[in-house]
Amino acid sequence: MCELLGMSANVPTDICFSFTGLVQRGGGTGPHKDGWGITFYEGKGCRTFKDPQPSVHSPVARLVQEYPIKSHSVVAHIRQANRGAVALENTHPFTRELWGRNWTYAHNGQLNGYRSLETGNFRPVGETDSEKAFCWLLHRLTQRYPRTPGNMPAVFRYIATLAEELRGKGVFNMLLSDGRYVMAYCSTHLHWITRRAPFGVATLLDRDVEIDFSSQTTPNDVVTVLDRDVEIDFSSQTTPNDVVTVIATQPLTGNESWQKIMPGEWRLFCLGERIV
């Protein structure tokens, strides 16, 4: 199984430390050694850093940990290959343009009977079930909405029915974003938490460290220290208005109440807030 990590925030927020934790699971503390990727949205634009080598050894992953790219929406993935070779074209997330926006997708799970999925004008470049399913989703969206839709929550409700179809073919945990919205669809494991003022103190799951969220850290700094002995950068700042939601395959902190998404359920976030 792969690990997913997503973020939605109302102010551009960096995810360096959260990503540091994830990276350690990519060949460090976890078995997910078959590549990794992370997509940051900055306005309508996005950029993806990816590497088919284990994240724990990747110079690109090191850059992403050290370079605070501030973003409203983030989708990240570390891979344990099942379908498709370990290769750049099979490395998540995948981004395609639809309705003049960049759509970014990452999948955790495995599908059967995916080869017969019709993908229309969206052709997979690699060999994964994941990319094929993404192309099928986009194709179905263009069939349902030949013109740019106005009611985006309705679009995501339709996407949830498509995700449900895919879940019928195996395991389908998904993160999907168009840069404004971040959708989390759960097939087996997916958790989320929204942090907002007043920021409290979080205890990490696997080491004896407490972070005081009301200090100068950003509300997602804490996620870090789970998997690795890192130093927290206190130079970043929260304001009382910051709202940041983090989505992850498994909870990343101990004494906070992460919400579990039940199999077949989904959540939609926009600017840090839960919409659905």
Add this chain to the structure above:
Amino acid sequence: MCELLGMSANVPTDICFSFTGLVQRGGGTGPHKDGWGITFYEGKGCRTFKDPQPSVHSPVARLVQEYPIKSHSVVAHIRQANRGAVALENTHPFTRELWGRNWTYAHNGQLNGYRSLETGNFRPVGETDSEKAFCWLLHRLTQRYPRTPGNMPAVFRYIATLAEELRGKGVFNMLLSDGRYVMAYCSTHLHWITRRAPFGVATLLDRDVEIDFSSQTTPNDVVTVLDRDVEIDFSSQTTPNDVVTVIATQPLTGNESWQKIMPGEWRLFCLGERIV
């Protein structure tokens, strides 16, 4: 005007040093301070590093200089904005999928009357004339070739006629690749050179340094030292079979004979060799 840099090679080759030279022109020795990007193909997959900030100050650019990503095909661009704000979504190169391959495009120049170009299912995400022209090119290709074409040189001949149409609207220097082929279309300035065994000695344009290509450097190492005081990494190796073509807006070395592409002409390279 922006600067273009491309590479086509018969063995996976890194372009760290060539890129180091280009980067210096991005806010260092040159005026191209409005972002930069570089796309590397590794197999069918590709990854793009880009930053809307000047390349000379970009931590991402520093990574690309230091991390030897070996590639058959590379497209790079540094930007001096004319149409479209300085923003990530307006930063070249642009990549879109067509016929199950990633197509990457970078443009140097400025177009008039581009807003009326029909782009079909390929919608621009940003506001540049460049991305609009790219979407139009792809749309025209899907009209001409509804199914995946087999004769790629014929496809590129058709692309050249489309590029000619765009040249009628202003200045249109272009690099375009599907990962196997690298096409260079010239509207004003574009040069190329193919390096192969026996590798000779090159004198740099703006300093008194000679590089012996027959030593252990790779054939494109030399490009580096043009704009900056860097050290050459002699740990990489050439073999007698290496063929590497470098394409650049302006020649990067002195005593080598760079070929100028005349306005309205184009070249097509595959695995380092000129095809057209």
